[in-house]
Amino acid sequence: MKQNLLDFDPAALTAWFAEQGEKPFRARQVMRWIYKSGESDFDAMSDLAKSLREKLRQLACVQIPSVVREELAGDGTRKWLLDVGTGNAVETVFIPEEGRGTLCVSTQAGCALDCAFCSTGKQGFNRNLSTAEIIGQVWWANHELGKDADGHWPVTNVVLMGMGEPLLNFENTVSALRLMLDDHCYGLSRRRVTVSTSGVVPAMDRLREECPVALAVSLHAPNDKLRNVLVPINQKYPLSELMAACQRYLEKAPRDFVTFEYVMLAGVNDSEQDARELLRLVRDVPCKFNLIPFNPFPQAPYRRSAMPVVMRFRDVLAQAGIVTTIRKVRGDDIAAACGQLAGQVQDRTKRTGQRVIEVIA
Numbered sequence: 001m002k003q004n005l006l007d008f009d010p011a012a013l014t015a016w017f018a019e020q021g022e023k024p025f026r027a028r029q030v031m032r033w034i035y036k037s038g039e040s041d042f043d044a045m046s047d048l049a050k051s052l053r054e055k056l057r058q059l060a061c062v063q064i065p066s067v068v069r070e071e072l073a074g075d076g077t078r079k080w081l082l083d084v085g086t087g088n089a090v091e092t093v094f095i096p097e098e099g100r101g102t103l104c105v106s107t108q109a110g111c112a113l114d115c116a117f118c119s120t121g122k123q124g125f126n127r128n129l130s131t132a133e134i135i136g137q138v139w140w141a142n143h144e145l146g147k148d149a150d151g152h153w154p155v156t157n158v159v160l161m162g163m164g165e166p167l168l169n170f171e172n173t174v175s176a177l178r179l180m181l182d183d184h185c186y187g188l189s190r191r192r193v194t195v196s197t198s199g200v201v202p203a204m205d206r207l208r209e210e211c212p213v214a215l216a217v218s219l220h221a222p223n224d225k226l227r228n229v230l231v232p233i234n235q236k237y238p239l240s241e242l243m244a245a246c247q248r249y250l251e252k253a254p255r256d257f258v259t260f261e262y263v264m265l266a267g268v269n270d271s272e273q274d275a276r277e278l279l280r281l282v283r284d285v286p287c288k289f290n291l292i293p294f295n296p297f298p299q300a301p302y303r304r305s306a307m308p309v310v311m312r313f314r315d316v317l318a319q320a321g322i323v324t325t326i327r328k329v330r331g332d333d334i335a336a337a338c339g340q341l342a343g344q345v346q347d348r349t350k351r352t353g354q355r356v357i358e359v360i361a
């Protein structure tokens with residue numbers, strides 16, 4: 001079988017070239033063709049010797065996951081459904097904003113962590129995405145949207161907030177991050193690449209050592225009792241450990257704060273008292289908050305908090321000096337908003353929200 005070059009991070013690609021008797025600068029040239037020029041055809045890589053092009057054609061390929069559907073929302077948000085084989089699909093969402101373009105990338109087909117309010121979790125876990133499937137989402141979005149008049153790719157920021165828990169697919173996620181950051185590839189700054197995690201504490205420490213980028217942590221509850229229900233991995237890594245891990249992360253992070261994501265669920269975690277309890281929880285962690293109005297999906301056991309409730313919650317945090325934003329709902333007319341992403345090639349819904357409702361009541 002041919003080697004898909006998208007599966008290599010920069011060091012591994014250089015090593016593979018060495019195995020083929022090729023110098024490191026040849027690997028860099030090929031990287032620049034693939035990522036900077038968006039080229040997938042070796043024959044078009046005009047500054048490579050003919051013999052090298054022939055060798056690459058025989059041994060290697062540049063294979064992007066196949067896109068089975070594209071949808072465009074009224075607000076310009078674009079969603080692609082990528083077929084990742086055996087009936088699985090993952091989604092990639094491009095969100096255009098003034099002066100930047102953010103791509104929301106998936107790292108797993110499904111997710112094992114089963115957060116109570118998340119449609120990806122309700123699908124169960126299918127499999128980890130390969131490095132090629134993760135970086136291929138960036139390649140595809142850039143390819144589809146094309147460079148602007150100044151020759152810049154449209155994807156300027158990447159958030160690993162699509163389907164799956166990136167830190168439970170650690171190796172492939174980090175390889176893809178390295179490609180996003182490398183100057184011969186996309187050359188994005190570490191501050192413009194964000195990993196979002198539900199709080200896999202040991203992997204947060206590893207990420208800090210191996211490839212620190214901006215960090216978002218899905219908090220969603222001010223105490224262990226509620227978070228154990230909403231984000232079940234909390235039973236393994238409770239809030240005290242999570243807060244300590246955030247502090248450790250910040251020692252090496254490219255930004256000097258953690259972004260806490262907090263989904264607003266009516267009557268569940270959205271009271272002023274919850275906000276005040278949160279303030280005590282995060283007292284020692286430099287942070288910003290991003291409040292996410294809950295995005296419903298079929299059979300979801302929750303409702304979105306009313307806007308005045310969300311604003312009151314924001315005010316409590318803001319008055320204590322914490323920068324707090326309310327996430328604009330983007331792309332919800334094409335089910336591309338946070339937590340609505342679900343592979344639809346095959347219905348894998350095996351779980352219902354029922355159990356969770358019972359625990360809360």
Ligand code: SAH
Pocket residue numbers: 117118119160161162163164165166196197198217218261262263292293294295296297338339340
């Ligand atoms: N697994 C990672 C990243 C993917 S989820 C994580 O949990 O952080 C990306 C974000 O969307 C998380 O903050 C998640 O809690 C949030 N989310 C999940 N379901 C949602 C829903 N139905 N409405 C709003 N946000 C949701």
Ligand code: SF4
Pocket residue numbers: 111112113114115118119120121122162163164165198218
């Ligand atoms: Fe997985 Fe994140 Fe969804 Fe939780 S919120 S089930 S960790 S994708």
